[in-house]
Amino acid sequence: MNPTPMTVRGAEQLRKELDYLKTELRPQIIEAIADAREHGDLKENAEYHAAREQQGFCEGRIQEIEAKLSNVQIIDVTKIANNGRVIFGATVNLLKSETEEEVTYRIVGDDEADIKKNLISVNSPIARALIGKEVDDVAIVKTPAGDVEYEVLSVDYL
Template sequence: MNHTPMTVRGAEKLREELEYLKTVLRPQIIEAIAEAREHGDLKENAEYHAAREQQGFCEGRIQEIEGKLANAQVIDVTKMASNGRIIFGSTVTLLKTETEEEVVYRIVGDDEADIKQNLISINSPIARALIGKEVDDVAVVKTPGGEVEYEILDVQYL
Protein backbone atom coordinates (compact mmCIF):
# COMPACT_ATOMS: atom_id res chain seq x y z
CA MET A 1 0.00 0.00 0.00
CA ASN A 2 1.37 3.42 -0.95
CA HIS A 3 1.76 5.88 1.87
CA THR A 4 0.90 9.50 1.13
CA PRO A 5 3.26 12.13 2.55
CA MET A 6 1.52 14.62 4.82
CA THR A 7 2.78 17.37 7.10
CA VAL A 8 2.05 17.31 10.82
CA ARG A 9 -0.29 20.33 10.35
CA GLY A 10 -2.11 18.59 7.47
CA ALA A 11 -2.73 15.50 9.62
CA GLU A 12 -3.91 17.69 12.53
CA LYS A 13 -6.40 19.51 10.28
CA LEU A 14 -7.82 16.19 9.07
CA ARG A 15 -8.11 14.88 12.64
CA GLU A 16 -9.88 18.10 13.70
CA GLU A 17 -12.35 17.78 10.83
CA LEU A 18 -12.93 14.09 11.67
CA GLU A 19 -13.60 14.96 15.33
CA TYR A 20 -16.09 17.67 14.26
CA LEU A 21 -17.89 15.33 11.87
CA LYS A 22 -18.18 12.56 14.46
CA THR A 23 -19.00 14.59 17.59
CA VAL A 24 -20.95 17.58 16.21
CA LEU A 25 -22.31 17.06 12.71
CA ARG A 26 -23.23 13.36 12.94
CA PRO A 27 -25.38 13.86 16.11
CA GLN A 28 -27.05 16.95 14.55
CA ILE A 29 -27.98 14.97 11.44
CA ILE A 30 -29.33 12.05 13.50
CA GLU A 31 -31.46 14.53 15.46
CA ALA A 32 -32.70 16.15 12.23
CA ILE A 33 -33.68 12.73 10.85
CA ALA A 34 -35.56 11.87 14.07
CA GLU A 35 -37.41 15.23 13.99
CA ALA A 36 -38.29 14.84 10.32
CA ARG A 37 -39.64 11.33 10.96
CA GLU A 38 -42.10 12.80 13.46
CA HIS A 39 -43.63 14.85 10.65
CA GLY A 40 -45.21 11.74 9.21
CA ASP A 41 -45.13 10.42 5.65
CA LEU A 42 -41.49 9.97 4.65
CA LYS A 43 -42.16 9.83 0.88
CA GLU A 44 -43.25 13.49 0.77
CA ASN A 45 -40.94 14.64 3.58
CA ALA A 46 -38.30 16.99 2.10
CA GLU A 47 -36.59 17.58 5.47
CA TYR A 48 -36.18 13.84 5.97
CA HIS A 49 -34.67 13.33 2.51
CA ALA A 50 -32.35 16.34 2.90
CA ALA A 51 -31.14 15.06 6.28
CA ARG A 52 -30.58 11.55 4.87
CA GLU A 53 -28.60 13.03 1.96
CA GLN A 54 -26.52 15.10 4.38
CA GLN A 55 -25.95 11.95 6.44
CA GLY A 56 -24.62 10.19 3.34
CA PHE A 57 -22.17 13.03 2.63
CA CYS A 58 -21.06 13.15 6.28
CA GLU A 59 -20.46 9.38 6.53
CA GLY A 60 -18.66 9.40 3.17
CA ARG A 61 -16.33 12.20 4.32
CA ILE A 62 -15.65 10.38 7.61
CA GLN A 63 -14.61 7.26 5.65
CA GLU A 64 -12.51 9.37 3.25
CA ILE A 65 -10.61 11.09 6.10
CA GLU A 66 -10.09 7.83 8.00
CA GLY A 67 -8.67 6.31 4.80
CA LYS A 68 -6.36 9.26 4.22
CA LEU A 69 -5.08 9.17 7.80
CA ALA A 70 -4.58 5.39 7.61
CA ASN A 71 -2.43 5.81 4.48
CA ALA A 72 -0.62 8.95 5.62
CA GLN A 73 3.08 9.06 6.22
CA VAL A 74 3.24 12.04 8.57
CA ILE A 75 6.52 13.87 8.12
CA ASP A 76 7.65 16.35 10.77
CA VAL A 77 10.06 18.58 8.88
CA THR A 78 11.22 20.25 12.13
CA LYS A 79 12.80 16.93 13.16
CA MET A 80 14.66 16.45 9.88
CA ALA A 81 18.40 17.08 9.58
CA SER A 82 18.56 20.63 8.27
CA ASN A 83 21.24 20.23 5.63
CA GLY A 84 19.89 23.15 3.62
CA ARG A 85 18.33 20.98 0.92
CA ILE A 86 14.72 21.40 -0.14
CA ILE A 87 12.66 18.42 1.04
CA PHE A 88 8.99 17.62 1.62
CA GLY A 89 7.63 20.11 4.17
CA SER A 90 10.29 22.77 3.52
CA THR A 91 9.34 26.42 3.33
CA VAL A 92 11.22 27.96 0.43
CA THR A 93 11.79 31.61 -0.47
CA LEU A 94 12.34 32.02 -4.21
CA LEU A 95 13.19 34.85 -6.55
CA LYS A 96 11.48 34.64 -9.93
CA THR A 97 14.49 35.78 -11.96
CA GLU A 98 12.49 37.20 -14.88
CA THR A 99 10.35 39.57 -12.77
CA GLU A 100 12.54 39.90 -9.61
CA GLU A 101 9.39 38.86 -7.70
CA GLU A 102 9.91 37.07 -4.38
CA VAL A 103 7.58 34.18 -3.51
CA VAL A 104 7.41 31.85 -0.52
CA TYR A 105 6.07 28.31 -0.89
CA ARG A 106 5.71 25.38 1.47
CA ILE A 107 5.88 21.92 -0.10
CA VAL A 108 3.03 19.75 1.21
CA GLY A 109 0.97 16.67 0.33
CA ASP A 110 -1.68 16.70 -2.39
CA ASP A 111 -4.58 17.06 0.06
CA GLU A 112 -2.99 20.03 1.81
CA ALA A 113 -2.07 22.00 -1.31
CA ASP A 114 -3.69 25.44 -1.51
CA ILE A 115 -1.99 27.95 -3.78
CA LYS A 116 -3.88 30.84 -2.08
CA GLN A 117 -1.99 29.95 1.12
CA ASN A 118 1.25 29.31 -0.81
CA LEU A 119 1.03 25.58 -0.07
CA ILE A 120 2.17 23.65 -3.14
CA SER A 121 1.82 19.93 -3.78
CA ILE A 122 4.92 17.74 -3.70
CA ASN A 123 3.69 16.50 -7.11
CA SER A 124 3.48 19.96 -8.70
CA PRO A 125 6.02 20.84 -11.42
CA ILE A 126 7.54 23.60 -9.28
CA ALA A 127 8.00 21.34 -6.22
CA ARG A 128 9.52 18.61 -8.38
CA ALA A 129 12.00 21.17 -9.78
CA LEU A 130 12.89 22.37 -6.25
CA ILE A 131 13.36 19.07 -4.36
CA GLY A 132 17.03 18.45 -3.56
CA LYS A 133 18.16 21.99 -4.41
CA GLU A 134 19.64 24.43 -1.87
CA VAL A 135 20.19 28.17 -1.36
CA ASP A 136 21.72 29.94 -4.41
CA ASP A 137 20.73 27.08 -6.75
CA VAL A 138 18.52 27.90 -9.72
CA ALA A 139 15.45 25.77 -10.42
CA VAL A 140 13.96 25.72 -13.91
CA VAL A 141 10.24 24.97 -14.01
CA LYS A 142 8.55 23.97 -17.24
CA THR A 143 5.16 25.68 -17.49
CA PRO A 144 2.62 25.83 -20.34
CA GLY A 145 3.94 29.35 -21.03
CA GLY A 146 7.58 28.25 -21.22
CA GLU A 147 10.38 27.82 -18.73
CA VAL A 148 10.44 29.86 -15.52
CA GLU A 149 13.64 30.28 -13.52
CA TYR A 150 13.68 30.62 -9.75
CA GLU A 151 16.72 31.41 -7.63
CA ILE A 152 16.50 29.82 -4.20
CA LEU A 153 17.01 32.50 -1.52
CA ASP A 154 16.13 30.59 1.66
CA VAL A 155 15.14 27.10 2.84
CA GLN A 156 13.48 26.62 6.23
CA TYR A 157 12.24 23.59 8.13
CA LEU A 158 9.32 25.13 10.05
Protein backbone atom coordinates in the same frame (compact mmCIF):
# COMPACT_ATOMS: atom_id res chain seq x y z
CA MET B 1 -0.01 0.98 -1.47
CA ASN B 2 2.69 3.54 -0.68
CA PRO B 3 2.11 5.76 2.35
CA THR B 4 1.06 9.31 1.53
CA PRO B 5 3.37 12.01 2.92
CA MET B 6 1.71 14.58 5.16
CA THR B 7 2.96 17.28 7.47
CA VAL B 8 2.19 17.23 11.19
CA ARG B 9 -0.11 20.25 10.68
CA GLY B 10 -1.96 18.51 7.85
CA ALA B 11 -2.58 15.39 9.93
CA GLU B 12 -3.78 17.51 12.86
CA GLN B 13 -6.25 19.33 10.60
CA LEU B 14 -7.64 16.04 9.29
CA ARG B 15 -7.98 14.63 12.82
CA LYS B 16 -9.74 17.83 13.92
CA GLU B 17 -12.18 17.61 10.98
CA LEU B 18 -12.79 13.91 11.73
CA ASP B 19 -13.51 14.69 15.38
CA TYR B 20 -15.96 17.46 14.37
CA LEU B 21 -17.75 15.18 11.90
CA LYS B 22 -18.09 12.34 14.43
CA THR B 23 -18.89 14.29 17.60
CA GLU B 24 -20.84 17.29 16.31
CA LEU B 25 -22.13 16.99 12.75
CA ARG B 26 -23.14 13.30 12.83
CA PRO B 27 -25.33 13.74 15.98
CA GLN B 28 -26.92 16.90 14.46
CA ILE B 29 -27.82 15.00 11.28
CA ILE B 30 -29.26 12.06 13.25
CA GLU B 31 -31.41 14.52 15.19
CA ALA B 32 -32.54 16.24 11.97
CA ILE B 33 -33.54 12.86 10.48
CA ALA B 34 -35.49 11.98 13.62
CA ASP B 35 -37.26 15.37 13.57
CA ALA B 36 -38.08 15.02 9.87
CA ARG B 37 -39.47 11.48 10.41
CA GLU B 38 -41.98 12.90 12.88
CA HIS B 39 -43.47 15.02 10.08
CA GLY B 40 -45.06 11.93 8.55
CA ASP B 41 -44.94 10.70 4.95
CA LEU B 42 -41.26 10.26 4.03
CA LYS B 43 -41.83 10.20 0.24
CA GLU B 44 -42.62 13.90 0.07
CA ASN B 45 -40.61 15.05 3.07
CA ALA B 46 -37.89 17.40 1.76
CA GLU B 47 -36.29 17.87 5.19
CA TYR B 48 -35.92 14.11 5.59
CA HIS B 49 -34.35 13.66 2.14
CA ALA B 50 -32.00 16.63 2.66
CA ALA B 51 -30.88 15.26 6.04
CA ARG B 52 -30.32 11.78 4.57
CA GLU B 53 -28.25 13.28 1.75
CA GLN B 54 -26.21 15.29 4.26
CA GLN B 55 -25.73 12.09 6.26
CA GLY B 56 -24.37 10.36 3.16
CA PHE B 57 -21.87 13.16 2.55
CA CYS B 58 -20.81 13.18 6.21
CA GLU B 59 -20.31 9.41 6.40
CA GLY B 60 -18.42 9.46 3.09
CA ARG B 61 -16.07 12.17 4.34
CA ILE B 62 -15.52 10.27 7.62
CA GLN B 63 -14.54 7.15 5.65
CA GLU B 64 -12.31 9.21 3.33
CA ILE B 65 -10.44 10.86 6.24
CA GLU B 66 -10.05 7.56 8.12
CA ALA B 67 -8.63 5.93 4.97
CA LYS B 68 -6.18 8.81 4.46
CA LEU B 69 -5.02 8.75 8.07
CA SER B 70 -4.56 4.97 7.95
CA ASN B 71 -2.16 5.29 5.00
CA VAL B 72 -0.23 8.39 5.96
CA GLN B 73 3.45 8.95 6.66
CA ILE B 74 3.69 12.00 8.91
CA ILE B 75 6.85 13.96 8.27
CA ASP B 76 7.92 16.52 10.87
CA VAL B 77 10.58 18.67 9.19
CA THR B 78 11.31 20.48 12.46
CA LYS B 79 12.95 17.24 13.67
CA ILE B 80 15.18 16.95 10.59
CA ALA B 81 18.56 18.68 10.51
CA ASN B 82 18.39 21.47 7.93
CA ASN B 83 21.08 20.74 5.37
CA GLY B 84 19.81 23.51 3.08
CA ARG B 85 18.18 21.05 0.69
CA VAL B 86 14.54 21.41 -0.43
CA ILE B 87 12.55 18.44 0.92
CA PHE B 88 8.92 17.62 1.65
CA GLY B 89 7.61 19.99 4.33
CA ALA B 90 10.27 22.66 3.72
CA THR B 91 9.42 26.33 3.36
CA VAL B 92 11.24 27.73 0.35
CA ASN B 93 11.86 31.40 -0.46
CA LEU B 94 12.33 31.87 -4.19
CA LEU B 95 13.18 34.59 -6.66
CA LYS B 96 11.29 34.41 -9.93
CA SER B 97 14.09 35.24 -12.37
CA GLU B 98 12.17 37.11 -15.07
CA THR B 99 10.17 39.42 -12.75
CA GLU B 100 12.58 39.62 -9.77
CA GLU B 101 9.51 38.80 -7.64
CA GLU B 102 10.05 36.93 -4.36
CA VAL B 103 7.66 34.15 -3.43
CA THR B 104 7.55 31.74 -0.52
CA TYR B 105 6.04 28.25 -0.74
CA ARG B 106 5.71 25.40 1.70
CA ILE B 107 5.78 21.94 0.15
CA VAL B 108 2.97 19.83 1.61
CA GLY B 109 0.84 16.75 0.85
CA ASP B 110 -1.93 16.81 -1.74
CA ASP B 111 -4.68 17.19 0.89
CA GLU B 112 -3.00 20.20 2.47
CA ALA B 113 -2.24 22.15 -0.70
CA ASP B 114 -3.78 25.63 -0.83
CA ILE B 115 -2.15 28.08 -3.21
CA LYS B 116 -3.87 31.03 -1.47
CA LYS B 117 -1.85 30.15 1.64
CA ASN B 118 1.29 29.40 -0.44
CA LEU B 119 1.01 25.70 0.38
CA ILE B 120 1.92 23.71 -2.74
CA SER B 121 1.48 19.99 -3.32
CA VAL B 122 4.60 17.85 -3.39
CA ASN B 123 3.25 16.59 -6.73
CA SER B 124 2.92 20.06 -8.28
CA PRO B 125 5.31 21.03 -11.10
CA ILE B 126 6.96 23.72 -8.94
CA ALA B 127 7.56 21.36 -6.01
CA ARG B 128 8.87 18.61 -8.29
CA ALA B 129 11.34 21.09 -9.80
CA LEU B 130 12.44 22.28 -6.33
CA ILE B 131 12.89 18.96 -4.48
CA GLY B 132 16.59 18.30 -3.96
CA LYS B 133 17.67 21.86 -4.82
CA GLU B 134 19.76 23.98 -2.44
CA VAL B 135 20.24 27.70 -1.79
CA ASP B 136 21.46 29.54 -4.93
CA ASP B 137 20.33 26.66 -7.19
CA VAL B 138 18.03 27.49 -10.09
CA ALA B 139 14.91 25.40 -10.66
CA ILE B 140 13.25 25.42 -14.06
CA VAL B 141 9.50 24.86 -13.96
CA LYS B 142 7.80 23.83 -17.18
CA THR B 143 4.49 25.69 -17.57
CA PRO B 144 2.03 25.92 -20.48
CA ALA B 145 3.34 29.46 -21.07
CA GLY B 146 6.94 28.27 -21.19
CA ASP B 147 9.77 27.60 -18.77
CA VAL B 148 9.92 29.70 -15.59
CA GLU B 149 13.15 29.99 -13.62
CA TYR B 150 13.23 30.25 -9.84
CA GLU B 151 16.36 30.85 -7.79
CA VAL B 152 16.32 29.29 -4.32
CA LEU B 153 17.00 32.09 -1.79
CA SER B 154 16.45 30.17 1.44
CA VAL B 155 15.19 26.82 2.73
CA ASP B 156 13.63 26.57 6.19
CA TYR B 157 12.38 23.53 8.06
CA LEU B 158 9.62 25.17 10.10
